[in-house]
Amino acid sequence: AQSVTQLGSHVSVSEGALVLLRCNYSSSVPPYLFWYVQYPNQGLQLLLKYTTGATLVKGINGFEAEFKKSETSFHLTKPSAHMSDAAEYFCAVSHPPWGGGADGLTFGKGTHLIIQP
Amino acid sequence: GAGVSQSPRYKVAKRGQDVALRCDPISGHVSLFWYQQALGQGPEFLTYFQNEAQLDKSGLPSDRFFAERPEGSVSTLKIQRTQQEDSAVYLCASTDSANTGELFFGEGSRLTVL
Numbered sequence: 001a002q003s004v005t006q007l008g009s010h011v012s013v014s015e016g017a018l019v020l021l022r023c024n025y026s027s028s029v030p031p032y033l034f035w036y037v038q039y040p041n042q043g044l045q046l047l048l049k050y051t052t053g054a055t056l057v058k059g060i061n062g063f064e065a066e067f068k069k070s071e072t073s074f075h076l077t078k079p080s081a082h083m084s085d086a087a088e089y090f091c092a093v094s095h096p097p098w099g100g101g102a103d104g105l106t107f108g109k110g111t112h113l114i115i116q117p
Numbered sequence: 118g119a120g121v122s123q124s125p126r127y128k129v130a131k132r133g134q135d136v137a138l139r140c141d142p143i144s145g146h147v148s149l150f151w152y153q154q155a156l157g158q159g160p161e162f163l164t165y166f167q168n169e170a171q172l173d174k175s176g177l178p179s180d181r182f183f184a185e186r187p188e189g190s191v192s193t194l195k196i197q198r199t200q201q202e203d204s205a206v207y208l209c210a211s212t213d214s215a216n217t218g219e220l221f222f223g224e225g226s227r228l229t230v231l
Contacts, residue, residue, distance in 0.1 A: 009157075032217045043121070043208060043222035044160070051217045090159050094218025100148050100165045101173035105210075105218045107159035 002027040002093050004108035012114040019063075019078040021111045023091030026072065033074040034092040034105070035065055044090065050074065061085070086115045119143070121223035123209050129229045130199045138194045138226045142211030150220060151184055151194050152208040160208055166192060199230045 007022040025031055032051050036044040048059025055067040061084075065076045074091060091108045098104070122141040130136050142149050148167055152160035153176075162176040168189040177184070181199075186192040196203055206227045210220035 004159075034219065036222075041224070041227075043224040044210075044220075045222070046219060049217070049219055092218070096217070098216050098218055100150075100167060102162045102165070102175050104148070104150060104162070104165060105220055106162070109159045110157075 002031065002095060002103060002106050004091050004093050004106060006089075006091050006108035006111050008111055009109065010112045010114060012116060013081045014116045015083055016080050019076070019081045019085065019113065021076040021089050021091075021113065023065075023074045023076065023108060024072050025074060025091070025093045027093055027095055029095045030069075032094045032096065032098070033065075033067060034094075035059065035063070035074075035076050036090045036092060036107075038088040038090065038110075040087075047076070047089075081113075081115050083115050083117065086113055088112050121209055121211055121221055123207075123223035123226050125226060126224065127227050127229075129231065131231055132200060133198050135195065135197045136199055136228060138196075138207050138209075138228070140192045140194070140209030140211075140223060142190065142192070142209070143221055144190075146211035146213050146221070147189075148212045148216065149186060149192050150210045151192070152210065153178075154206040154208055154225070156205070163194070163207075196228070199228075201230050204228055204230045 003026045035047040050067045151163040165173040166186045181197045183195045206225040210222045
């Protein structure tokens with residue numbers, strides 16, 4: 001079984017400040033890890049993913065995340081927040097060998113990012 | 118189309134009515150998922166298809182929920198005798214066969230049951 005915990009259902013930062021959204025996972029095998037973003041009334045869009053190799057991954061819109069096995073974490077960061085970053089962010093986990101189904105992708109409950117002007 | 122297409126985008130149903138939600142996945146994508154997203158929550162797995170075969174329906178909350186993908190492309194999620202607790206956004210996602218779990222999502226169908 002696998003699961004994801006996102007600490008903080010709401011995070012508020014000032015425009016230009018560092019964004020840090022926390023994600024911890026539980027998996028009995030080495031995971032694949034994802035961050036998705038959801039804008040209001042839209043579907044989920046992939047920000048970035050970790051499968052194998054370099055543990056620091058870069059995604060779209062200036063976001064990056066680092067896989068830390070020892071901490072079972074995959075926190076999302078962005079050096080300088082922009083108003084357009086306001087959205088819901090979901091961390092998700094799957095694992096190899098990927099076989100779809102209920103373990104195809106398991107999501108956290110999400111973190112609502114608020115950007116203060 | 119280039120992306121996953123879902124219809125209708127919004128559906129209001131009276132309690133007890135049947136509804137059908139359609140998903141048109143990315144062309145050539147073998148795998149198709151349905152998720153339910155309640156307000157303020159993350160997506161929750163409902164069911165999974167590989168081509169026309171429904172390989173996992175463990176997330177369907179009751180026997181009122183039924184999904185099909187008869188020709189391995191378009192899928193329909195049907196909810197019979199809708200209840201207020203069925204109000205949610207229903208998300209469809211697809212992916213190709215060689216995958217790590219990166220899913221491509223539609224914009225969802227928002228169901229409101231009165």
